Amino acid sequence: MARDRITFVASDTLEAQAALQRLRHRYGEAGANADVIVALGGDGLMLSTLHRVMEEDLGKGHLPIYGMNQGTLGFLMNPYAEDDLLLRLSVAESSSLHPLRMKARTRSGRIHEALAINEVSLFRETHQAAKLRIFVDNRMRLDSLTCDGLLLATPAGSTAYNLSAHGPILPLNAGVLALTPISAFRPRRWRGALLHHEAVVRVEAQGGDKRPVSAVADNAEVRDVAEVEIEEDREITLKLLFDPGGALGERILMEQFAP
Structure with missing residues (x-):
């Protein structure tokens, strides 16, 4: 070319x-x-x-x-x-x-979609820790993660915020994504997971008004989310x-x- x-x-x-x-x-x-x-x-x-x-x-x-x-x-x-x-x-x-595609549903029911080159992150919005329930391919993998946040990183993004959060560096063609907690409090020893690049990750925010959570796809932020679904967009x-x-x-x- x-x-x-x-x-x-x-x-x-x-x-x-x-x-x-x-x-x-x-x-x-x-x-x-x-x-x-x-x-x-x-x-x-x-x-x-x-x-x-x-x-x-x-x-x-x-x-x-x-x-x-x-x-x-x-x-x-x-x-x-x-x-x-x-x-x-x-x-x-x-x-x-290949970017990640984030589909976030707010507590008011609005749907927002965005693409991320590096990572999709969830963050607590107040002094209260976030409580997150994690599903991978429609199967619950972690019932409750108390933390400052959680991110799903691509290989290209694995050397950025993911690395600062003590997540693994991913070889570019390894076909995996990094699911990394941010300042996990409970379970204290959970350090994250490596997922196949075709995995669909769904995260539910628990706690309602007491524990509001925002979702960020690179620099696109959605506040007060109830649920976030993330998958790689191979198209x-x-x-x-x-x-x-x-x-x-x-x-x-x-x-x-x-x-």
Whole structure:
């Protein structure tokens, strides 16, 4: 597939905006005729670009995205360089991602759906701990989890919030998701579970007015939820491009040996 017609997107920092202007002047701007997106920023910009691709398609399907770091962390980005961009794009390796689809029902009965690249999380809304009942594939697995919250992470998201919550790092093509508690109080020794990527997870919030719970799919929040259902959406495939030897699967593997 050709990758020589580029549309550029950038975060709103001065550095990223200046780079955007230089690269557009040098390589042009294909707009709706593009066959690749080059994103200039950090991981936050990459996530927002992925969501934009899913929601808008940018006019022609799910375009591959090549990120160049103009942010802070840049785990999902390539090193920034202005020279030989077309060559880098032509030899870039592709990593495929499938998002999680969250379907949340509030206590008032409203239904909200959202997609997540990294994780779907449930959080307590007040000083009261959340009480959650967990089902996997319509079978109750945990009757009551008292905690600050719970998250279901993809392999791409396993090195983010999931890792900070002491969840496992997941190899990109392992076909599993990580179900990780956040500050579990009871049962105190439950550390979460690894689930097959086709599993359907349903979480019921217990406690009503006393223990309100919110659900968050990446940055889309639904408050006062009664029930949340989460599953991987295999009909959506997102493609990230990386320089040779630095594809996402390799980066995730390297995180397991980081000092």
